[in-house]
Amino acid sequence: MYVRHLELVDFRSYERVNVDLEPGACVLVGRNGQGKTNLVEALGYVATLSSHRVATDAPLVRFGAQRAVVRTAVVHEARELLVELQIEPGKANKARLGRSPLTRVRDVLGALRMVLFAPEDLALVRGDPSERRRYLDELLTLRQPRYAGVRADYERVLKQRNALLRTAYLARRAGGARTDMSTLDVWDVHLARHGAELLAGRLELCAALAPLVAKAYDAVSAGRSAATVSYSGSWTDGGPVAPLSVQDLEERLGEALRAARPSEIERGVTLVGPHRDDVTLMLGEVPAKGYASHGESWSYALALRLAAYDLLRSDGIEPVLALDDVFAELDAGRRERLAELVADSSQTLVTCAVEADVPAALRGARYEVGSGEVRRVG
């Protein structure tokens, strides 16, 4: 798969820009703040329906404009698919695939499979559990778009369950009448059902990723400590969760909710479930978070992205790879090893301020980014 064309209208710093891209390596060079990341961010948004830099859509729309449009032509097995997204903060986004407008924007997921590695990925190792959950869920949805629906169902039930717990908590604090909690049982059933489905997907994914992360870490760090990845449940006190059937997971989650109920009523929030889980990243005998050096954390974050890339590849559809501003952060050895690992990719988009930082194996088509324009220069 590769992106043949990208058009942005009022996206970030761009009023309008059109870029023809090539299969293989494409290097986007430009001084700081010229809009290189904005280009790969737009493609990442098409792939995941979220930005790797911001949690809300407002910053994606050019100052003073009302909506942004991202149009892209994606080639897969000699067929070209046009994907269009309209981002309008405060309103529902709109999407088109080919000529057809989509009723549900999330049906665009899967049209572009892309793995983006960026400086923000250090948070995968050093940041909150939410960063690692997001990593898993985005990959899960890229591989199996139906999980976007599973997540949406889970989040809807969680929101409603939390609202009930919160109302009871506030009423109790205000010394008011006791809130009727009988509907909590119903929410528990739904939460356990959707939660178990999401969990099963995440556990399967984690098991598939673990050897690939170990292999990628070994390759980029040249055989220092081993990287081990495991899924930690919010109801197992952070302990690993064994892969179980959806039915068994539903039972476990139901039991955990029953056990946590007194504390949940006390605190007014749902304390167990996939929304509180984590992925434990170990380096040798110690957790990477809090112990790994800056360089090791970088290698770990890179290994997580490379493992995602490998896994998508093994599904039979070559994803697009984007390396945003990462070579400046890596030492010479890691640069070369990374280039070797991805040299045969169907398309790698590399952004950089200094072209000399990019290993020769990844210097393909060359583009200059500056003054709101992107020009092919080699």
Ligand SMILES: Nc1ncnc2c1ncn2[C@@H]1O[C@H](COP(=O)(O)OP(=O)(O)OP(=O)(O)O)[C@@H](O)[C@H]1O
């Ligand atoms: N919503 C927006 N409207 C207008 N301009 C924006 C908006 N969001 C970001 N920008 C501008 O986009 C530019 C940043 O673009 P980008 O992050 O792509 O730079 P870059 O070329 O990757 O830089 P660096 O090499 O420093 O990472 C900044 O000048 C910023 O002010």
